[in-house]
Amino acid sequence: MIRTPLRPLARILRARDRGENPDEIEAENRRLRHEAIQDKARRRAEGRLVLMSACFILAFATVGLRMGALASSEPSEPRAQVLSSQIISQRADITDRRGRVLATNLLTHSVYAHPHQMIDPVGAARGLAQIFPDLDEERLIRDFTGTRKFMWIKRKISPEQMQAVHDIGEPGLLFGPREMRIYPNGSIASHILGGSGFGQEGVSSAEVLGIAGVEKAFDNWLRDPSHDGAPLALSIDLTAQSAMEEVLASGMKVMNAKGAAGILLEIKTGEIVAMASLPDFDPNDRPRPLLKGDASDSPLFNRAVQGQYELGSTFKIFPIAQAMDLKLINPNTSINSTSPIKIGKYLIHDFHNYGKTLSVTDVIVKSSNVGTVRIAQMLGIERQKDFLKKLGLFEPTSIEMVEAPTGQPLVPSRWPAVTAATVSFGHGLAASPLHLAAAYATIGNHGRKVTPTLIHGRKRPEGEQILSPRAAELAIGMLRQVVTRGTARRADVEGYEVAGKTGTADKPRPSGGYYKNKVVATFASVFPASDPQYVLVVTLDEPSITNARGGESRTAGLTAVPVAAELVRRLAPLLGLKARTDEKLPTIAARFQPRVEPASGDGVRLVSNK
Structure with a gap:
């Protein structure tokens, strides 16, 4: 902006020439300048007043509109927001x-x-x-x-x-x-x-x-x-999980067991519907891990996933199913069951003398160790190892838990003939109950491999065809006969067609050898046998029950099987499976009461022949 001087030289000179007073020129210019400044200030103040008025009008309009909106809305309880909501x-x-x-x-x-x-x-x-x-x-x-x-x-x-x-x-x-x-x-x-x-x-x-x-x-x-x-x-069902834990706890108490594990697995999807390990703990107040001693003594130890057990005669169905798949045998093939059988410097005995021959079906029904070894010898060591590896019994399960890698099966580093013989009936190779459940699910899934999972509803690739559907169907039929006339008769829950196999294995000593009075009793089952939908595995650690004769019974047929039968009765209706009968069921404790029965053929003795 160009400022006009108060005493312009040209006007001053002209005023002097005319005899006028130059000070009047300065006074006039000062007055004009002050008037211009006042006009500018007035315009600025008017603009500010207009802007302020507009702001007030907008604010009052906003408040009015908001009040109108609140007045016309449905009343609701106000919710407080806190800084930690994120x-x-x-x-x-x-x-x-x-x-x-x-x-x-x-x-x-x-x-x-x-x-x-x-x-x-x-x-x-x-x-x-x-x-x-x-x-x-x-x-x-x-x-x-x-x-x-x-x-x-x-x-x-x-x-x-x-x-x-x-x-x-x-x-x-x-x-x-x-x-x-x-x-x-x-x-x-x-x-x-x-x-x-x-x-x-x-x-x-x-x-x-x-x-x-x-x-x-x-x-x-x-x-x-x-x-x-x-x-x-998750894939688990809270109601089924609660029922499983309740029944397992009752069975563990009645059978005087150190621990228990149970797994219910959906065959077609591999989803785990219930999985329990006892004793357990409250995750709201998680106990501290043990720093010394046996890890399985801690309630944090997951027997279903981390437990490495020789699962006994539950393995016998594997070589039999494989041999049927290879058409080496059929259910009626006669097998030499003369006991004992000599393998190297060892003699392998049956629990009972079953005579000179048994059909393949009776080998599994009577749980003959000798007959199973004969069938395993038909397979050969390499084919036996390859099949067990395909079943997933050589690697940890891929279950979505950080504990899964710790459940690495204990596989023999060497595999001589005596190892091939003992592994065929579940000794010498230690795996978890979850491994066993997955292997039985594969048989129940028409021979197509099942991978267990804890996640619900995820699409997964189809598993490898390990067994032919025909061999798998025949194997399920044999397991059904184990329940109807074999070592697992107590698992024959009317209306649910349970098929399964018992297994009783002596527990190994840390220093070598086996305990004489400590076993792991297992029952692995599939139901319904005519249309396999679920696998149920029950394992009891060191069970012992007094029978009617006053003696102690530790076999799976008298310990794990009654617990599994009660689980089928409790869980099957929850799964939507209807029984064929509505007979009144007795209490849990009543079902677990022992009966005097012949000892099962799950046991095995290895006797040095030096």
């Missing part, structure tokens, strides 16, 4: 196949202290010790009166405890919001879920991490915000 969304829920919650999150609080801000540190320590009896009052006093600037008191507290701490009235005791992982069903499916703990922690949040089971295996998936909080749907 923490809750960081870990997804876990549900069963029907959407019922197995693991979820809960907003709770932690309590921490700033000792330098405390007014009465001694009183605060005493008050905290009364609220939390596990805290050491003397130690709290030392910490509060020392040089510490910060310390955790409790990382998780209940609302009642929070109020009690608040009532102490100490400004140096502070609370922080955080997410807490809870398992509303307590110990149900505890080994599957595993548990969780805190990772990185702050006063206003804490990182929740999986530490075992599917919580650990799917830790990244559960924390991935891109899933928009969608839950992880």
Whole structure:
């Protein structure tokens, strides 16, 4: 902007020539300049007033419209928002196949202290010790009166405890919001879920991490915000899982067993409907792992997945099914069953003398060790090993749990003739009950391999055809006869066509050899036999029951089989399978009462012939 001078030289000179006063020119220019400044200021003020008026009109219009919208809307309860809401969304829920919650999150609080801000540190320590009896009052006093600037008191507290701490009235005791992982069903499916703990922690949040089971295996998936909080749907059914654990616990108690495991697997999909290991634990208060001693003594040990057991005569169906697949035998083929049979320097005996010959069907029905060895010798070592490997008995299962790799089967490093013989009837190769369930599911699936899974509804590639459908069908028929007239007659639950095989194996000593009075009793079954849909495996660790004659019975036919029968009665209706009869069922304990029966043929003795 060009400013006009108050005393322009040209006008001053002309005014002097005319005899006028030059000061009047300056006064006139000053007046004009002041008027221009006032006009500009007035226009600016008017503009500001117009803008302010427009803002007020817009604000009042917005408030009016919002009030109108609220007046015309349906009334609803207001929801408070908290700063830690983003923490809750960081870990997804876990549900069963029907959407019922197995693991979820809960907003709770932690309590921490700033000792330098405390007014009465001694009183605060005493008050905290009364609220939390596990805290050491003397130690709290030392910490509060020392040089510490910060310390955790409790990382998780209940609302009642929070109020009690608040009532102490100490400004140096502070609370922080955080997410807490809870398992509303307590110990149900505890080994599957595993548990969780805190990772990185702050006063206003804490990182929740999986530490075992599917919580650990799917830790990244559960924390991935891109899933928009969608839950992880497991294949298990909460009702079936609860029933299995209840029956197993009752059976374990009646049979005086050290532990128990049970697996219910859907054959066509490989999905695990229920899987339990006892004793169990509450993942809300997960115990500490054992630092010494036998790992199986800890409730954290998952017998179904991590247990490595010689599963005894349940293996006998494998060489028989393979030999039928290769057309080396048929169900009516006569097998030399003269006992004992000599393998190298060992003699292998049958539990009973079954005569000179047995049909292949009777070899499995009577559980003849000698007959099974004869059939395994027809196969040869390499074909036997190849078949067992295809069944998945040489590698850990691919189940979606961090414990799966620890369930590596104990496979002999050398495979001489005596090993091939003993493995054929379930000794010398140790695998988990889950391995056994998958192998039986493969037979039930018309010979096509089944891979077990804990995830519901995922499409999976079809498994390899390991057995011909005809051989698999014949094998199921033989297993059915084991139940109707063999060592597993107690498993013949009317209406459900159970087919299965018992197995009783002596437990190995850590120092070598086998215990004489400790066994692992197993019953592996498929039902219904006419249309196999489910596999059920029950394993009891060190069972022992007093029979009617006053002696002790440990065989699977008298221990694992009654427990499995009760499980079929309880689980089959839950699975939508209708029995052919509606007869009234007795109580669990009544079904487990022993009867005097001939000992089964599951046992084996290896006698040195030096």
